[in-house]
Amino acid sequence: MHFSDLGLEPELLRAVADKGYDTPTPIQQQAIPPVLAGRDLLAGAQTGTGKTAGFVLPLLQKLGSASGRAPRVLVLTPTRELAAQVAQSVKDYGTHKNLRARVIFGGVGEQPQIDGLRAGCDILIATPGRLLDLANRGLADLSQVAHFVLDEADRMLDMGFIHDIRRVMRLLPSKRQNLLFSATYNDEIRTLAAKLLNDPVHVEVTPRNSTAERVEQVAYRVDKDHKRHLLVHLFKNGIGDEGPWTQALVFTRTKHGANRLAQQLEGAGIRAAAIHGNKSQSARVKALADFKAGKITALVATEVASRGLDIKELPQVVNYELPNVPEDYVHRIGRTARAGAEGHAVSLVAPDEASLLRDIERTMRRPVPFAETPHFAILRQETAAPAQAQQRRDDRPAQAPRKPQAQQRQSNQKPAGRPAGTRSFGGRGSGRPGGFRAGRA
Ligand code: AMP
Numbered sequence: 395m396h397f398s399d400l401g402l403e404p405e406l407l408r409a410v411a412d413k414g415y416d417t418p419t420p421i422q423q424q425a426i427p428p429v430l431a432g433r434d435l436l437a438g439a440q441t442g443t444g445k446t447a448g449f450v451l452p453l454l455q456k457l458g459s460a461s462g463r464a465p466r467v468l469v470l471t472p473t474r475e476l477a478a479q480v481a482q483s484v485k486d487y488g489t490h491k492n493l494r495a496r497v498i499f500g501g502v503g504e505q506p507q508i509d510g511l512r513a514g515c516d517i518l519i520a521t522p523g524r525l526l527d528l529a530n531r532g533l534a535d536l537s538q539v540a541h542f543v544l545d546e547a548d549r550m551l552d553m554g555f556i557h558d559i560r561r562v563m564r565l566l567p568s569k570r571q572n573l574l575f576s577a578t579y580n581d582e583i584r585t586l587a588a589k590l591l592n593d594p595v596h597v598e599v600t601p602r603n604s605t606a607e608r609v610e611q612v613a614y615r616v617d618k619d620h621k622r623h624l625l626v627h628l629f630k631n632g633i634g635d636e637g638p639w640t641q642a643l644v645f646t647r648t649k650h651g652a653n654r655l656a657q658q659l660e661g662a663g664i665r666a667a668a669i670h671g672n673k674s675q676s677a678r679v680k681a682l683a684d685f686k687a688g689k690i691t692a693l694v695a696t697e698v699a700s701r702g703l704d705i706k707e708l709p710q711v712v713n714y715e716l717p718n719v720p721e722d723y724v725h726r727i728g729r730t731a732r733a734g735a736e737g738h739a740v741s742l743v744a745p746d747e748a749s750l751l752r753d754i755e756r757t758m759r760r761p762v763p764f765a766e767t768p769h770f771a772i773l774r775q776e777t778a779a780p781a782q783a784q785q786r787r788d789d790r791p792a793q794a795p796r797k798p799q800a801q802q803r804q805s806n807q808k809p810a811g812r813p814a815g816t817r818s819f820g821g822r823g824s825g826r827p828g829g830f831r832a833g834r835a
Contacts, residue, residue, distance in 0.1 A: 419444030
């Protein structure tokens with residue numbers, strides 16, 4: 395199967411060839427023909443499957459060339475990062491076409507966005523809040539939208555956007571093509587799909603959660619207070635004898651935790667930056683760009699920031715803390731092993747996270763094997779920075795000079811990962827006793 399078999403026009407085939415794609419991915423094979431035919435679509439596909447090209451390519455073809463001022467395609471995304479990424483895909487795939495794409499999201503100045511809309515727009519990619527704000531003030535005209543895409547609909551609902559989605563839908567013409575993409579299905583998504591879609595074609599590419607099969611997963615038992623030391627050890631030594639990690643995306647549960655960990659990693663000589671919802675858009679863009687350029691080794695992210703991150707050849711994902719929602723684990727580890735590549739995911743599991751891991755395993759219907767926790771040193775270094783100083787540090791350039799290594803006093807080289815107690819760890823895994831305390835002399 396080639397892209398030319400899907401009925402795409404030469405300009406798009408050229409763009410796909412420019413990108414170096416040989417074969418359409420399964421979602422592209424299944425979605426492109428019905429979208430070209432004008433059908434509504436209900437697509438079960440997560441990031442990493444090539445879903446973006448699955449709707450962008452046929453919609454670019456349907457639009458033809460630039461016309462009018464108001465957008466004819468509206469793509470709603472849950473996060474700014476995903477919006478920016480979809481916009482980049484539109485730019486890439488539309489490089490040989492004469493179409494105007496604009497992106498709208500909060501957290502940045504609105505004037506350039508308003509000016510962009512005034513100048514004319516064929517494809518609008520937006521997060522719901524800013525879009526509604528501009529639409530309600532008469533600055534975004536949605537009356538010409540003929541194709542409406544809800545991307546990562548499950549995430550939108552998780553983030554509480556259902557009312558905003560409904561408000562946006564009320565601003566659209568009733569006659570239009572609707573495409574809904576979601577990685578997971580639940581009753582809420584089905585209700586939304588029933589309201590939004592008209593006789594949709596169903597496509598389902600990844601048997602649900604199959605990311606889990608492509609990613610090599612391992613869990614380490616480690617006390618909460620020792621996680622950062624183990625993480626530093628992993629960055630510097632890798633797993634087993636594989637050598638230092640080149641890069642990893644590290645997930646924390648809270649924004650504050652992301653800031654603190656990034657700071658601690660930097661203190662240990664690992665170039666790190668945090669990315670989360672409290673960061674200014676420019677700080678997030680910069681952190682991501684620095685990470686993609688290899689200027690930073692560790693990108694510490696919260697859940698929301700992780701959505702839509704498309705980082706090619708990301709070898710390693712770390713769950714520094716397990717997510718409360720099992721599906722989030724699948725999304726997180728889906729940041730690695732993208733587009734068929736191999737990936738690794740490491741979870742650092744404290745005793746009080748045992749039940750979260752069990753839920754994750756139940757959801758994926760496969761175990762996350764425990765490996766013996768490697769021996770790691772306890773580094774005594776950072777002192778808690780006052781909140782304000784920490785804030786300033788958040789906003790500084792990601793590639794700011796590192797602390798000299800000498801400042802990190804290694805307090806102890808005692809082997810760690812040895813069970814100090816006899817608590818059983820959820821009765822699963824290697825069967826070793828838990829309690830896994832790193833030794834401190
Ligand atoms: P997506 O699921 O849309 O976020 O895409 C995931 C990644 O796959 C992106 O980096 C795309 O550039 C890449 N990709 C999309 N389609 C193809 C294809 N047909 N062949 C190879 N890579 C692709």
